[in-house]
């Protein structure tokens with residue numbers, strides 16, 4: 508996810524910046540990569556320090572970048588980890604850095620992400636607008652008023668691309684199981700998910716109306732939706748999946 512954000516920021520001419528990454532290729536100047544914290548220029552004074560490590564690695568990462576936290580705002584994209592805990596980690600490393608949390612998703616890698624953002628109440632307007640600009644560089648932005656709401660955002664849109672890819676995966680598998688050549692099943696499944704997403708994106712019409720537009724009375728779609736829309740089918744399994752992901756985000760906070 509850090510790489511996805513980075514490429515969006517590089518495209519948007521947000522500079523100068525330093526990325527701390529053991530794997531990243533060299534970006535175009537004036538950006539630069541540091542393989543270790545020691546390689547970060549000592550005089551570098553970033554306005555934002557962005558944390559994009561696994562939630563369990565937060566404390567170690569904050570400690571590693573402590574010398575660059577003075578006067579900086581921490582921008583975390585980590586699932587679950589609360590502002591309070593991150594601020595405590597920064598304090599333990601010697602700096603009282605305010606925290607903004609963002610929850611982007613994978614389409615950010617092509618500038619088509621959606622990101623939920625929460626800022627601690629004392630964050631000023633300038634930093635709020637700067638954080639919004641950072642996330643707008645990779646897609647659309649929605650602010651939430653309460654930090655706990657980011658757990659639901661994580662479950663809905665942060666993890667959401669995986670649910671859509673699962674749909675493509677299952678359609679392909681079912682096509683093959685029922686006799687289509689694998690290449691044909693793959694083309695039809697991927698094209699359907701991508702095409703339906705593109706229509707959703709291109710149209711102001713709500714999703715339920717688009718669904719009804721595909722559904723001829725007593726036709727094939729109605730036959731399928733009669734199965735999928737049973738209360739104990741997709742409405743229930745998706746609600747339980749989102750609840751499980753939301754609960755997991757809350758667990759990660761601990």
Ligand SMILES: NC(=O)C1=CN([C@@H]2O[C@H](COP(=O)(O)OP(=O)(O)OC[C@H]3O[C@@H](n4cnc5c(N)ncnc54)[C@H](OP(=O)(O)O)[C@@H]3O)[C@@H](O)[C@H]2O)C=CC1
Pocket residue numbers: 508509527528529530559560561562564567568571584585586610611612613665666
């Ligand atoms: N994947 C997604 O779709 C989304 C992820 N997120 C959040 O983004 C965060 C990262 O997830 P993801 O990109 O999937 O994870 P990855 O493991 O792919 O990326 C984390 C990267 O951070 C590096 N890293 C870890 N610790 C340090 C450190 N102390 N200093 C420098 N680099 C370090 C890792 O290197 P190494 O492998 O060598 O340890 C790795 O390259 C998570 O907190 C997740 O919740 C948020 C929204 C969507």
Ligand SMILES: O=C(O)[C@@H]1CCC=N1
Pocket residue numbers: 586661665666
């Ligand atoms: O699975 C995860 O925990 C991360 C957060 C959202 C997407 N990936």
